[in-house]
Amino acid sequence: MRFELTEEQQQVLSMVRSLARKTIAPKAAEIDEESSYPEDNMRLLAELGLLGMLFPASYGGSEAGATAYSIALREIAGGCASTAVGMAVTNMVGETIWRFGNEEQRKRYLPGLASGSSGPGAFALTEPSAGSDAGSLRTTAVEDGDRYILSGGKVFITNGAFAGVTIVAAVTQKDPRKIGAFLVEPGTPGFSVGRAEQKLGLKGSNTVSLTFDECPVPKRNMLGNNGDGFRILMAALDGGRIGIASQAIGIANSALETATAYAKERRQFGQAISDFQAIQWMLAESATEMEAAQLLAYRAAWLKEQGRPYAREASMAKVFASEAGNRACHKAVQVLGGYGYIREYPVERHLRDIRVTTIYEGTSEIQRIVISRSLLK
Numbered sequence: 001m002r003f004e005l006t007e008e009q010q011q012v013l014s015m016v017r018s019l020a021r022k023t024i025a026p027k028a029a030e031i032d033e034e035s036s037y038p039e040d041n042m043r044l045l046a047e048l049g050l051l052g053m054l055f056p057a058s059y060g061g062s063e064a065g066a067t068a069y070s071i072a073l074r075e076i077a078g079g080c081a082s083t084a085v086g087m088a089v090t091n092m093v094g095e096t097i098w099r100f101g102n103e104e105q106r107k108r109y110l111p112g113l114a115s116g117s118s119g120p121g122a123f124a125l126t127e128p129s130a131g132s133d134a135g136s137l138r139t140t141a142v143e144d145g146d147r148y149i150l151s152g153g154k155v156f157i158t159n160g161a162f163a164g165v166t167i168v169a170a171v172t173q174k175d176p177r178k179i180g181a182f183l184v185e186p187g188t189p190g191f192s193v194g195r196a197e198q199k200l201g202l203k204g205s206n207t208v209s210l211t212f213d214e215c216p217v218p219k220r221n222m223l224g225n226n227g228d229g230f231r232i233l234m235a236a237l238d239g240g241r242i243g244i245a246s247q248a249i250g251i252a253n254s255a256l257e258t259a260t261a262y263a264k265e266r267r268q269f270g271q272a273i274s275d276f277q278a279i280q281w282m283l284a285e286s287a288t289e290m291e292a293a294q295l296l297a298y299r300a301a302w303l304k305e306q307g308r309p310y311a312r313e314a315s316m317a318k319v320f321a322s323e324a325g326n327r328a329c330h331k332a333v334q335v336l337g338g339y340g341y342i343r344e345y346p347v348e349r350h351l352r353d354i355r356v357t358t359i360y361e362g363t364s365e366i367q368r369i370v371i372s373r374s375l376l377k
């Protein structure tokens with residue numbers, strides 16, 4: 001067993017950490033304050049090959065592997081969590097098109113996603129009445145000659161208003177589990193985007209509803225075969241969960257770093273608050289939990305790279321990292337006292353940003369179902 005990064009992974013770490021600290025982090029408070037989509041950051045990520053990390057160079061990607069991707073996403077999330085979620089969904093969409101798309105689809109969409117020229121990717125599964133229960137979709141795709149007609153609506157879609165391509169899940173047959181995954185481009189007749197949601201955190205990320213009003217999508221835009229959609233989307237979410245674990249670790253690490261530095265500076269009762277055991281224990285607990293989360297995320301990423309089953313490990317990493325990360329951000333606010341609660345310090349933003357990591361790409365309850373099913377089967 002080797003607990004060391006490869007030379008390439010080390011290079012990704014030092015390049016992305018420096019970018020995140022010098023360029024991304026300084027803009028994060030403003031992006032949050034103004035709820036503005038981080039277009040400049042996304043452009044920078046594209047220039048550095050960070051939007052196509054999971055598919056080959058022949059399609060414009062950097063094929064860095066799941067571990068390097070997890071490292072990069074963690075570092076970007078430590079700088080600006082809103083930017084990280086845009087990066088995560090774009091990489092997930094690119095990887096899904098690469099894995100399940102045909103040659104024409106790969107050539108058509110992957111270079112634009114990696115270079116940023118087409119805009120980011122979006123992944124549209126959730127509907128008003130189908131959240132955790134992703135098998136109960138109501139959006140339909142009815143065959144009509146050489147196209148499908150999509151009707152229905154999606155909610156909470158990250159990157160939705162800016163996406164160059166959106167993977168849309170729709171029921172194609174009478175059996176609601178027979179789902180198709182469609183590649184939908186902006187400007188398709190009948191496809192419209194709702195207003196951006198006002199959120200607790202990740203305020204710079206774009207979260208919108210999508211409507212499909214008799215929207216014609218060519219048959220050639222279906223990923224895989226009719227009925228493959230559920231399997232494709234669940235496979236995408238398995239990989240996505242390593243991403244959300246990494247995002248949570250990055251946010252929590254930043255909060256812990258601020259709390260540690262503050263504890264050494266802040267004096268009360270004639271001494272640094274870091275001299276109080278109560279403060280030391282909060283820092284120690286957060287550091288230990290985030291280390292454990294990191295190992296779970298690395299293990300899931302490594303299994304994925306080996307081509308071995310990793311769905312259970314990805315769920316374990318996601319549920320543990322998101323819950324431990326929430327605890328670490330909560331403690332960081334506590335260490336800063338009143339200063340943790342105001343905008344002068346970043347930990348209140350970290351606490352708001354990390355909250356959603358136990359909810360999206362499968363809630364903690366759904367992760368526990370995935371894990372227990374694999375134990376009990």
Ligand SMILES: Cc1cc2nc3c(=O)[nH]c(=O)nc-3n(C[C@H](O)[C@H](O)[C@H](O)COP(=O)(O)OP(=O)(O)OC[C@H]3O[C@@H](n4cnc5c(N)ncnc54)[C@H](O)[C@@H]3O)c2cc1C
Pocket residue numbers: 089122123124125126130131132133155156157158159199202207356359360361362363364365366
């Ligand atoms: C900021 C943000 C971005 C998002 N981005 C995307 C995106 O890009 N694409 C996309 O498709 N979706 C996206 N989502 C949607 C997200 O994945 C869903 O919100 C999530 O899956 C939960 O669905 P729901 O909100 O309908 O909650 P529900 O499914 O209604 O769950 C409500 C509660 O019930 C619990 N629950 C449900 N079923 C069970 C069960 N069987 N056992 C125990 N407890 C259960 C849940 O865990 C939760 O606590 C996003 C959401 C947010 C907030």
